Amino acid sequence: MKRKIAIIGGGIVGASAAYYLSQLPGGDQLSVTLYDDGVGQATKAAAGIISPWLSKRRNQQWYQLAKDGATTLMTLARKANLSTDIYHQTGTIVTRTNEKDLKDLYELAQTRRHEAPDMGEVELLTAQEVQKRLPLLTNPQPGIFVSGGARIDGEAFISELLTQAQRVNLTVKQERVTLDATGNILASAGTQRFDNVILAAGAWLKDLIEPLGLTADVRPQKGQLIELIVPDYPTQENMPVLMPEGERDFIPFGHGKLIVGATHDDEGQFDLNITQEATDDLLKSAQHFDQSLTRDHLVQSKVGTRAYTPDFSPFFGRLTSHPHLLVASGLGASGLTTGPLIGRLLAGTLLYGGTPDWSNYEKNLSHYIH
Ligand SMILES: Cc1cc2nc3c(=O)[nH]c(=O)nc-3n(C[C@H](O)[C@H](O)[C@H](O)COP(=O)(O)OP(=O)(O)OC[C@H]3O[C@@H](n4cnc5c(N)ncnc54)[C@H](O)[C@@H]3O)c2cc1C
Structure with a gap:
């Protein structure tokens, strides 16, 4: 039996x-x-960013879990033979406008790299270098590139x-x-x-x-994001994920698909209605980086419920x-x-x-x- x-x-x-x-x-x-x-x-409904290594959370247990989680996902993707449309190590860029913050983050990345070889290469990029990796940006900022970072279609x-x-x-x-x-x-x-x-x-x-x-x-928390299709984007599949300071994250999935998100709405709890306010806010954030984006590029909004502990x-x-x-x-x-x-x-x-x-x-x- x-x-x-x-x-x-x-x-x-x-x-x-x-x-x-x-x-x-x-x-x-x-x-x-x-x-x-x-x-x-x-x-x-998730955005799809896998990049725990530059987090400033002090909780060591969470960091161990997230670091080992990123490694588990890498191994699983290989074993399950996942296509790059599902999981792709495109690298991630975290930006900072303040020079000292950028330097501190770079030092943190260098330290973490010793215990997390799956982070891959770490590079300090000027705003121009960031734009070179993400040609769609009209307003780039300097940042840290981590080659082991990935995006996943949940x-x-x-x-x-x-x-x-x-x-x-x-x-x-x-x-x-x-x-x-x-x-x-x-x-x-x-x-x-x-x-x-x-x-x-x-x-x-x-x-x-x-x-x-x-x-x-x-406790439940409502989260919303937008998906855009931008046919005239370069068709390359390898553009890194952008995690900009003070703005929403930017996740290019290739084939012109771009995810921008996400909101964190505690009051929304289990509500699954897509709100115009959140959509407008996300689009505005996207336009901060690419002024050519308009409502015509919007294909859908997604909403889901995260679970949080105290x-x-x-x-x-x-x-x-x-x-x-x-x-x-x-x-x-x-x-x-x-x-x-x-x-x-x-x-x-x-x-x-x-x-x-x-x-x-x-x-x-x-x-x-x-
Ligand atoms: C907008 C948004 C963006 C996010 N972006 C990221 C990101 O970029 N990177 C990242 O790492 N994480 C991200 N997250 C977080 C991540 O998506 C969640 O933490 C994770 O998906 C939770 O997985 P889970 O399996 O615990 O729960 P869920 O994915 O919520 O799955 C639980 C499932 O259980 C089902 N269920 C519940 N009760 C019952 C029942 N009684 N009978 C049958 N079915 C039931 C539900 O319907 C649901 O399908 C994001 C989340 C949101 C909402």
Whole structure:
């Protein structure tokens, strides 16, 4: 008899866990079912920047997780044979107008590079050199280029992972489910019993675990971005991501596709309405860098819900009160970077058991789940 595993939530955590459960040794002894309704999913609305190394966050556990997450993603992209439309190491540029800030950031990058070889090359660029790499800019600023930085299309990424897992041991059910008090799944087909369940429900984790008598310190945040198609952009696929000081991020995806984002709207919570105000604000930010951009270039806006914890740190692991259940949430604004590693760690512990020590990556779960 195969072990029955369920995953609730098909964002980057759930899809990565499903992928690793299909690829790791022992996966052929599992039958995996993933439930997801996709409503408000952060992953498919995300901007797609992978570049944790120049972050000034002091939280060392978060930095370790994000740094190792970027490496995990690199390896996964190679192993899963992802196309460069899905994941591409184009490099990232962080700009600063103040000379001292720029120098400090360059020193930080040089220091971090010693422990993070996957950062690749680090270069200090003048405004003209930045413009050379991103010819579309009409108002360039000096910056730091990190060659290991990447951009990822979150929606295409999870779709590819799920397709590969479906060839091995995964069934995907597009529906919203709930739990009963013991952790069985209440689905449209009735009560479903599984040996283990991964709860990868993003910002909705709090609702999901309520029937277990538990609560999670997770709050929702609305995020919106815009997608433009600019046919006369140079057709090169390798333009780096731009993370400018004080403006929205600029993510050229090739084929003329340009993402500009994103907003961080705490009051918006679970609201999924695209607002004109946010669209205007994002377009204005884009025009700050390329004055030729107009509303005619706009093809769509995307909106999703991020999950935040009070200390802005993700959490993941096994519930002590219900040991057959594993949880993950709180990935905040960098979940595309940390999600694949979290998915891999959860898949590994589910396959091979044990109580791994993840204290280098996170605080104890009791910090976030009560
Ligand atoms: C606008 C925006 C821009 C972003 N940009 C970046 C970026 O550039 N770089 C980066 O690293 N990160 C970025 N992020 C953050 C990143 O997208 C998230 O942290 C990450 O995708 C969270 O993944 P997740 O799997 O935890 O949750 P989600 O992707 O939200 O997935 C959770 C899924 O669970 C489903 N679900 C919940 N409850 C149930 C239920 N009861 N039954 C069935 N299904 C359920 C939901 O519908 C959803 O599909 C951005 C986020 C947003 C919103």
